[in-house]
Amino acid sequence: MKGLNVVLGGAGLAVFLALGEAVPRLGLxxxxxxxxxxxxxxxxxxxxxxxxxxxxxxxxxxGWALGLILASCAGIVAGVVxxxxxxxxxxxxxxxxxxxxxxxVALIPLAVLLYGTELxxxxxxxxxxxxxxxxxxxxxGVQDVDPVADETARSYGLGTWARIxxxxxxxxxxxxxxxxxxxxxxxxxxxxxxxxxxxxxxLGARIAIxxxxxxxxxxxxxxxxxxxxxxxxxxxxxxVERRALAWHQSVRGEVMV
Amino acid sequence: MLDVRGxxxxxxxxxxxxxxxxxxxxxxxxxxxxxxxxxxxCGKTTLLKCMGGLLAPTGGEVLLEGRKVTGPPPGxxxxxxxxxxxxxxxxxxxENVELPLRQKNLDxxxxxxxxxxxLESVGLSxxxxxxxWQLSGGMQQRVAIARxxxxxxxxxxxxxxxxxxxxxxxADLEDLVRRLWRERGITILFVTHDIDEAVYxxxxxxxxxxxxxxVQEQLKVDLPDERDQLRTRVAPRFAELRTHVYEQIQAAxxxxxxxxxxxxxxx
Amino acid sequence: MRxxxxxxxxxxxxxxxxxxxxxxxxDDSTDVYWPPLRTILETFPDVWTGxxxxxxxxxxxxxxxxxxxxxxxxxxxxxxxxxxxxxxRAVCEPVLEFLRAVPPPVLVxxxxxFAGIGDTMKVTVIASGCVWPILxxxxxxxxxVDPVMAETARSYGVTGPARLRHVVLRSASPQIFAGLRQALSIGIILMVIxxxxxxxxxxxxxxxxxxxxxxxxxxxxxxxVLGLLGFLLSVVFQxxxxxxxxxxxxxxxxxxxxx
Numbered sequence: 001m002k003g004l005n006v007v008l009g010g011a012g013l014a015v016f017l018a019l020g021e022a023v024p025r026l027g028l029x030x031x032x033x034x035x036x037x038x039x040x041x042x043x044x045x046x047x048x049x050x051x052x053x054x055x056x057x058x059x060x061x062x063g064w065a066l067g068l069i070l071a072s073c074a075g076i077v078a079g080v081v082x083x084x085x086x087x088x089x090x091x092x093x094x095x096x097x098x099x100x101x102x103x104x105v106a107l108i109p110l111a112v113l114l115y116g117t118e119l120x121x122x123x124x125x126x127x128x129x130x131x132x133x134x135x136x137x138x139x140x141g142v143q144d145v146d147p148v149a150d151e152t153a154r155s156y157g158l159g160t161w162a163r164i165x166x167x168x169x170x171x172x173x174x175x176x177x178x179x180x181x182x183x184x185x186x187x188x189x190x191x192x193x194x195x196x197x198x199x200x201x202x203l204g205a206r207i208a209i210x211x212x213x214x215x216x217x218x219x220x221x222x223x224x225x226x227x228x229x230x231x232x233x234x235x236x237x238x239x240v241e242r243r244a245l246a247w248h249q250s251v252r253g254e255v256m257v
Numbered sequence: 258m259l260d261v262r263g264x265x266x267x268x269x270x271x272x273x274x275x276x277x278x279x280x281x282x283x284x285x286x287x288x289x290x291x292x293x294x295x296x297x298x299c300g301k302t303t304l305l306k307c308m309g310g311l312l313a314p315t316g317g318e319v320l321l322e323g324r325k326v327t328g329p330p331p332g333x334x335x336x337x338x339x340x341x342x343x344x345x346x347x348x349x350x351x352e353n354v355e356l357p358l359r360q361k362n363l364d365x366x367x368x369x370x371x372x373x374x375x376l377e378s379v380g381l382s383x384x385x386x387x388x389x390w391q392l393s394g395g396m397q398q399r400v401a402i403a404r405x406x407x408x409x410x411x412x413x414x415x416x417x418x419x420x421x422x423x424x425x426x427x428a429d430l431e432d433l434v435r436r437l438w439r440e441r442g443i444t445i446l447f448v449t450h451d452i453d454e455a456v457y458x459x460x461x462x463x464x465x466x467x468x469x470x471x472v473q474e475q476l477k478v479d480l481p482d483e484r485d486q487l488r489t490r491v492a493p494r495f496a497e498l499r500t501h502v503y504e505q506i507q508a509a510x511x512x513x514x515x516x517x518x519x520x521x522x523x524x
Numbered sequence: 525m526r527x528x529x530x531x532x533x534x535x536x537x538x539x540x541x542x543x544x545x546x547x548x549x550x551d552d553s554t555d556v557y558w559p560p561l562r563t564i565l566e567t568f569p570d571v572w573t574g575x576x577x578x579x580x581x582x583x584x585x586x587x588x589x590x591x592x593x594x595x596x597x598x599x600x601x602x603x604x605x606x607x608x609x610x611x612x613r614a615v616c617e618p619v620l621e622f623l624r625a626v627p628p629p630v631l632v633x634x635x636x637x638f639a640g641i642g643d644t645m646k647v648t649v650i651a652s653g654c655v656w657p658i659l660x661x662x663x664x665x666x667x668x669v670d671p672v673m674a675e676t677a678r679s680y681g682v683t684g685p686a687r688l689r690h691v692v693l694r695s696a697s698p699q700i701f702a703g704l705r706q707a708l709s710i711g712i713i714l715m716v717i718x719x720x721x722x723x724x725x726x727x728x729x730x731x732x733x734x735x736x737x738x739x740x741x742x743x744x745x746x747x748x749v750l751g752l753l754g755f756l757l758s759v760v761f762q763x764x765x766x767x768x769x770x771x772x773x774x775x776x777x778x779x780x781x782x783x
Contacts, residue, residue, distance in 0.1 A: 004614070005614040005617075008611060008614035008615045009614055009615065009617050009618040010618075011615060012614075012615035012616055012617070012618060012619050013618050013619055015615075016619045029638075033637040033638055034637075034638075087534075090531075090534040091534050091537055091538050092538055093534070093535075094534070094535040094536070094538065094539060095538045095539055095542065097758075098539065098755055100758075101709070101754040101755050101757070101758035102750070102751035102754045102755065103709065103712040103713055103716060103750060103751075103754045104713070105712075105713050105716045105717060105728075105750075106716065106731070106746075106747045106750035106751055106754075107747065108716075108720070108731075108732075109731050109732060109734070109735035109743050109746070109747070110557075110743070110747065112735060113557050113735060113740070113743075114557060185625075188627055189627040189628065189629065189710075189713075192627040192629060192630060193627065193629040193713070193717060196629055196630065196632070196633075196717075197629070197717060197720055197721075204629075204630070207630055207633060208633070210633075211633035211636075216637065219633060219634070220634070222630075223626060223630045223631075223634065226626060226627050226630050227622050227623070227625050227626035227627075228622075228625075229625075230624075230625030230626060230627060231621060231622055231625040233625075234621070234624075234625055
């Protein structure tokens, strides 16, 4: 069954690539706008041989990883504090609901003025966008804490810190993982966007350069790279999440079969 | 009315071949209330799904009023065990009952009349605009029964409908089925794994063997038409019939074929 | 009554404090990039006049609406087809996973090649970024239709368009809405970015103009307007969601209580 799905999926991919080759060759769209698969592949080969490409990839990954780490730490700490301190959750709810939907790209002009094309510009956008993903999930997760477990812990005289460590954190962990997974995808989008629009060094900036110099196949090749990067991040994050969740259930779910 | 002839169902998948139903033949006459009972996992649900046109049998056939069943026939309605998943949670009770009627191209007034009448007979006139999940399990199953009634079926197939409700509710629902059957003259085929329920409800009990399923025995229930949770269940005749069915099922589990007969055990 | 009062206090206390802090902290600011909040608010009515709303905000909102609606229709339609057939799903899955993973803003340069720099480009950019979360969530939702519900529908002759409308799409609607919500934030991002790239009007264009001409308080008002727009759209979305998915929230609350 699974084997069949792999074959079918492979066939789908092959058809997709073949269409990408055939459509421009048959003149259905202009080759100048939509180069055939083989030319994109050639361009990709040239990119891979170019050290500047690897530098750009490194820049993008740096912005992504730093931003994601900052946003995750901030989101987890803020989420736990908001949940633990009495009344803080109620008091912050309206502010969170207001700030969360503000599009991070609104900060682009500010980032340009403050930091120009530095890494900090990228970080500002990435952190703002990913922070909310983590925070919201942490808040959901803490809400899921079994009140009986919490009261038991209280009745045995566990302090705030011990309760966070032994009751709150284990319950919230799967939600935190989900938050970080969602944040990882958002962080890549914003990192590439910042590079593309502001011109901070990275894959996005390289795409902008390719666009301005009419290097269409290179532009497509770079877009494919960002897609593969996104795919790797998604698959990686899901794998990590599944591992963490499996561990989680085996620890607390003896009753569950 | 309903003829099952040489029904056979084999599931095939991922290299395994499971014979769920081997060779089943029985009939249900018009206006009868027949209970199918058998050991758990004996393919009762498979059989009922074949009869309802939800599954295609591997061999044999099912005839409704002389016509072969190839898909869900319009004169037949189905009540599932999992009421919680059989009612649509996004529709109110009234809409749930009405949805199948829309497919029948009935005009609005007629539809409304049928919905009102069906909900009234199950005692849920007040719940029309509630959502199913706002009701208790027993009430949800009543809604499912109302939906089946509103469909104006000649045959009603019920697949262990009360297996998931508590004992008190179950007794009420059993009496409801008896009453509806007598008032409306519908043919009912009721599948259960509960022997008491089968004997209490049925005019006839068909005992199935363990999988691969065949008919182990058919038994006429000669209890009075008026049945009562208190008196019927303690009647000596009820105990005799129940014991008999129980023995048949034990035999079925062991795979022993006890003499087939259409006669009930002697008094 | 007291409860209501308490809730009102909770809703407004922190925002008031934050705005207050901003106001006081920035009041004697001489930093060009961080003008006093007082200046920003004073500039606001001068910048965002009725004409400006009509010439810049309205076109942006229309582009977003157009692209988003297009993505919703295409995403739900394609997603329903792909989700309904196991084989089709297996064939499409790797390609869809890849297309979803492409950061949507990089599509702007590509679509500019085909569609120039007009409104078509912007609507296409927004639609092509929003479509993936909607499509993939619809596939998941349609695939997960409860087998008992599907059988119920079949046994009562609910088939074809009625089945699609009353059973499949309704049952998938919580998932579809999750996709629509993700798509909304992507849509706003793409609206702004496509206007920053090439436009002669729109919110994104205007804010970048302010920044390039160093009209800093004006730029700040623009950021505020974008923030407000994001907030308003999310409120509208929640209202619609609560209406359409009222049953779902009720169902979840009732299963949570009983478990």
